[in-house]
Amino acid sequence: MPPLVSPDAVFVNIPYDEGFRRLYLAYIVGLTQLGLEPRTTLGIPGGERRLDRILALIQSCRYSIHDLSRVQLDRSSPRTPRFNMPFELGLTVTWAKLNPEQHRWFVFESRERRVQKSLSDLNGTDPNIHDGTVEGVMREVCNAFVRSRTARPDVPEMIRTYRGLSRKLDAITAAAGARSVFEARIFDDLCFAAKAAISQA
Amino acid sequence: MDQEVDLVYDTSMGRSVTITTPIPSLEEVGKRLKMSKARQQRLIEIVRSSVTGRFVERRRDASVSANRRSSNRSGAAKGAPLSKKSERAAAS
Numbered sequence: 180m181p182p183l184v185s186p187d188a189v190f191v192n193i194p195y196d197e198g199f200r201r202l203y204l205a206y207i208v209g210l211t212q213l214g215l216e217p218r219t220t221l222g223i224p225g226g227e228r229r230l231d232r233i234l235a236l237i238q239s240c241r242y243s244i245h246d247l248s249r250v251q252l253d254r255s256s257p258r259t260p261r262f263n264m265p266f267e268l269g270l271t272v273t274w275a276k277l278n279p280e281q282h283r284w285f286v287f288e289s290r291e292r293r294v295q296k297s298l299s300d301l302n303g304t305d306p307n308i309h310d311g312t313v314e315g316v317m318r319e320v321c322n323a324f325v326r327s328r329t330a331r332p333d334v335p336e337m338i339r340t341y342r343g344l345s346r347k348l349d350a351i352t353a354a355a356g357a358r359s360v361f362e363a364r365i366f367d368d369l370c371f372a373a374k375a376a377i378s379q380a
Numbered sequence: 381m382d383q384e385v386d387l388v389y390d391t392s393m394g395r396s397v398t399i400t401t402p403i404p405s406l407e408e409v410g411k412r413l414k415m416s417k418a419r420q421q422r423l424i425e426i427v428r429s430s431v432t433g434r435f436v437e438r439r440r441d442a443s444v445s446a447n448r449r450s451s452n453r454s455g456a457a458k459g460a461p462l463s464k465k466s467e468r469a470a471a472s
Contacts, residue, residue: 186401213403214402214404215399305395322395323396323397324396325397326398327398347426351423351426367415368423371406371409371413371415371420374406375406375427379427
């Protein structure tokens, strides 16, 4: 029995590493400013049931963003590319094919035409290209999710929120006693802090 | 067969979707995240605090000084003692 679909939830399928920290925060701010609810696999523990929980997370979200911009080999030996993002995209596409009314997915990339090479099965679809920048992520999030004119935030507004929140990032991490922003607790804190920053403006 | 594959992507991968659900309030977001009131309050205080963190200033003589923004700066204006380095800079 699949979980109930949350109409505002967006599964954000991104790499969790320091090199992606700025864009990670940009996704949180952009989606929160649009009134959406970002969700990630950060809170899902390892083990046998991890895959079931990832699938349940995808099923519980009305939308998903799959950022396929991290195609490089990592630094630790043995050097490998990251397959988690395309794998979770595959799970999502299957779920969406079986339930087209319940899920919409988006592919984000930093470079034009690269996904046609790295994942040619997607040929014929147009990914959202964010250029690897905070502004680009916000622009593409706004292109993907459109609100009515009266409730529509613009990119400069999002950038202001992002700048304010990024200055507090260390304080938020320290207050939670966390070592990295890529921890489940910090993710929740950042979602709330982003909303607080938006409400303050 | 190719036709079928195209249909899959056309129906589920969109260029844009229109969001019509209401934008949640800060309280609703806190509730959804199952966050305690104390934790919410702590985060609100961090977000709204005027101290925004440390920054490092490199001077012309290549010496490095770290300062705090906003509130500490106003603390100095209220007569907080200057460091020896600041005194030397003021004298020159």
